[in-house]
Amino acid sequence: MKRYFVAPGRINVIGEHTDYNEGFVLPVAIDKYVLLSVEKTSGSRITLSSMGREPVSFDESRIEKTGDWSDYLKGVLWVLKDQLGTEFGGMNIEIHSNLPEGAGLSSSAAVEVAMIVALNSSFNLKLDETELYKYAQMAENEFVGVKCGVMDQFAAVMGKKDKAIFLDTLEMRYEYVPLELGDYTFLVFDSKVHHSLSRGGYNTRREEARKALEILGKSSYRDVSMVDLFPNRARLGELYYRRALHVVSENMRVLESVKIMSNSNFENLGRLLIQSHESLALDYEVSCDETDFIVNTLKEMKGVSGARMIGAGFGGSVLALCEREEEKKIVEVMKTRYKERFGMDLDSYEVRTSDGAREVDSSFSL
Ligand code: GLA
Numbered sequence: 027m028k029r030y031f032v033a034p035g036r037i038n039v040i041g042e043h044t045d046y047n048e049g050f051v052l053p054v055a056i057d058k059y060v061l062l063s064v065e066k067t068s069g070s071r072i073t074l075s076s077m078g079r080e081p082v083s084f085d086e087s088r089i090e091k092t093g094d095w096s097d098y099l100k101g102v103l104w105v106l107k108d109q110l111g112t113e114f115g116g117m118n119i120e121i122h123s124n125l126p127e128g129a130g131l132s133s134s135a136a137v138e139v140a141m142i143v144a145l146n147s148s149f150n151l152k153l154d155e156t157e158l159y160k161y162a163q164m165a166e167n168e169f170v171g172v173k174c175g176v177m178d179q180f181a182a183v184m185g186k187k188d189k190a191i192f193l194d195t196l197e198m199r200y201e202y203v204p205l206e207l208g209d210y211t212f213l214v215f216d217s218k219v220h221h222s223l224s225r226g227g228y229n230t231r232r233e234e235a236r237k238a239l240e241i242l243g244k245s246s247y248r249d250v251s252m253v254d255l256f257p258n259r260a261r262l263g264e265l266y267y268r269r270a271l272h273v274v275s276e277n278m279r280v281l282e283s284v285k286i287m288s289n290s291n292f293e294n295l296g297r298l299l300i301q302s303h304e305s306l307a308l309d310y311e312v313s314c315d316e317t318d319f320i321v322n323t324l325k326e327m328k329g330v331s332g333a334r335m336i337g338a339g340f341g342g343s344v345l346a347l348c349e350r351e352e353e354k355k356i357v358e359v360m361k362t363r364y365k366e367r368f369g370m371d372l373d374s375y376e377v378r379t380s381d382g383a384r385e386v387d388s389s390f391s392l
Contacts, residue, residue: 027065028063028064028065028388029063029064029065029144029147029148029385030061030062030063030385030386030387030388030390031061031062031063031064031140031143031144031147031383031384031385031386032059032060032061032062032140032383032384032386032390033059033060033062033135033136033137033138033139033140033143033182033183033382033383034055034056034057034058034059034125034136034181034182034185034380034381034382034383035055035056035058035059035060035125035131035132035133035136035182036053036054036055036056036131036132036135036177036178036181036182036185037053037054037056037131037212037214037336037345037377038051038052038053038054038177038181038336038337038345039052039053039054039190039212039283039287039295039299039345040052040276040279040280040283040298040299040302040334041053041177041276041277041279041280042276042302042306042310042312042334042335042336042337042339043231043235043272043273043276043306043310043312043338043339044175044195044247044273044276044277044280045175045176045177045193045195046173046174046175046195046232046235047175047235047239047247047273048195048196048246048247048248049195049196049247049248049273049276049277049280050192050193050194050195050277050280050281051175051177051191051192051193051195051280052190052191052192052193052203052280052283052284053177053178053180053181053185053190053191053193054181054185054189054190054191054205054212054377054379055181055182055184055185055186055379055380055381055382056131056377056378056379056380057377057378057379057380058123058124058125058126058131059123059124059125059136059140059380059392060121060122060123060125060133060136060137060139060140061121061122061123061140061386061390061392062119062120062121062137062140062141062144063118063119063120063121064117064118064119064144064145064148065117065118065119066115066116066117066148067115067116067117067118068115068116069115069116070085070086070087070115070116071083071084071085071086071116072084072085072086072103072114072116072117072118072119073117073118073119074096074099074100074119074120074121075118075119075120075121076095076096076120076121076122077121077122077123079095082094082096084100086103086113086114086115086116086117089103089104089107091169091170091171095137097169097170098134098137098138098141098165098166098170099119099121099137099138099141100169101138101165101166101168101169101170102138102141102142102145102161102162102165103141103145104165104169105161105164105165105168105169106142106145106151106161109161109164110151112145112149112151114145114149119141119144121137121140122392123136123137123392124392126216126373127220128220128341128342129214129216129218129220129337129342129343130335130336130337130338130339130341130342130343131214131336131337131342131343132178132181132182132337134166134170134172134178135162135163135166135174135178135179135181135182136178136182136383138162138163138165138166138179138182139158139159139162139179139182139183139382139383140182140383141162142158142161142162142165143158143183143383143384143385144385146158147385155183155184156198158179158183158383159176159179159180159182159183159184160176160179162179162182162183163175163176163179166179172228172229173228173229173232174228174338175195176195176198177193177195180193180200181382182382182383183382183383184200184382185379185380185381185382185383186202186379186381186382187379187380187381188204188205188206188379189202189203189204189205189379190202190203190205190287191203192280192284196246196248203284203287203288204287204288205287205379206290207292207347208290208292209349209350209351210292210331210347210348210349210350211347211348211349211350211353211376211377212345212346212347212348212376212377213345213346213348213353213356213357213374213375213376213377214336214343214344214345214346214374214375214376214377215320215324215333215343215344215346215360215364215372215373215374216342216343216372216373216374217314217316217317217320217341217342217343217344217364217370217372218370218371218372218373219314219316219317219341219342219370220340220341220342221314221340221341227312227338227339227340228338228340231269231310231312234265234266234269235247235269235270235273237266238262238266238267238269238270238273239270241258241261241262241266242254242255242258242262242270247270247273247274247277250270250273250274251274252274252275252278255267255270255271255274268308268309268310268311269309269310271305271309272305272306272309272310275301275305275309276302276305276306279298279301279302279305282298283295283298286298292331292347293331295331295332295347296330296331296332296333296347297331297332298332299331299332299333299334299345299346299347300321300325300332300333300334302334303321303333303334303335306334306335306339307321307335310339312335312338312339312340313335313339313340314339314340314341316341316364316368317335317339317341317342317343317344319363319364319367319368320333320344320360320364320372321333321334321335321344323359323360323363323364324344324346324356324360327352327356327359327360328352328355329348329349329351329352329353329355329356330346330347330348330349330352330356331347331348331349332346332347333345333346333347345377353376357374360372360374361374
């Protein structure tokens with residue numbers, strides 16, 4: 027019998043490159059998904075297929091990294107074998123997705139989470155929510171080799187319709203924040219740029235942020251505030267100073283945003299998004315010409331409260347907070363300008379919220 031599971035992508039309202047620095051994040055699961063089907067077969071061969079790509083097939087006892095799309099799925103098998111000693115036997119696993127890859131919407135975490143939720147159910151592994159997102163993150167950290175934080179896998183498991191999730195990644199405490207945008211809406215602009223730098227760049231930033239903390243003589247960013255940074259500027263040197271400045275200031279912006287969202291002051295939230303983008307572009311240096319152009323163009327437009335790059339960066343998407351009334355015009359102008367400037371089509375869509383990963387029936391359509 028074939029069973030079907032979905033896991034959502036996410037946007038992140040604010041709190042970028044803070045999750046692996048024991049900071050705060052504010053992600054929202056969205057209505058773009060990875061849909062995964064699993065069917066047990068006799069024998070011990072596992073076959074993975076994905077949207078017209080060459081299927082990958084291997085014996086369940088030999089899980090090896092191949093440096094392609096299948097690693098996200100294999101990583102989960104590998105972690106479960108390593109942690110629980112699960113024997114899977116033969117399986118056909120197929121994925122479909124309407125979540126653009128490399129767009130900063132966390133398609134890799136959605137694949138990992140869809141896989142772990144499917145295996146959890148199919149093999150009655152009895153993993154709780156915490157184990158689901160932790161093991162999915164472990165697959166990416168230890169098998170795929172990207173030292174990502176926990177935000178994406180957490181959002182794909184814990185997402186809730188009409189809510190953002192305010193997560194403290196130090197304590198792993200979270201709170202659902204109602205996402206009532208009223209006359210406003212979140213739009214995503216996908217630059218369609220995916221710089222090859224992203225994986226290496228991500229791990230490098232993580233290392234730099236850690237080094238800055240070490241120079242400051244602290245063991246957690248939660249013990250660092252602005253007043254610790256300024257006097258240590260020379261000791262840190264410009265690069266480490268700016269990396270730490272981003273982390274500390276971004277955490278403050280997340281706390282401020284949570285307050286603002288509960289009293290629906292969207293103009294002020296927009297201002298924080300722009301400050302976040304500037305900090306990511308200038309201090310953390312994870313933006314690029316394309317996403318800078320989108321944000322800089324948007325922020326001059328009527329009806330836009332704010333915008334910023336989301337996700338790891340080095341390309342990917344921009345999230346914009348806009349007045350619903352102006353949406354059509356904003357999208358039209360943005361597409362024209364982007365085409366003129368880069369000769370590329372800009373994708374854009376309105377974001378709707380979603381629940382986290384779950385089993386669905388075979389009629390589920392993407
Ligand atoms: C990627 C990672 C997350 C997080 C963001 C940046 O999406 O998977 O853990 O670090 O980048 O905020």
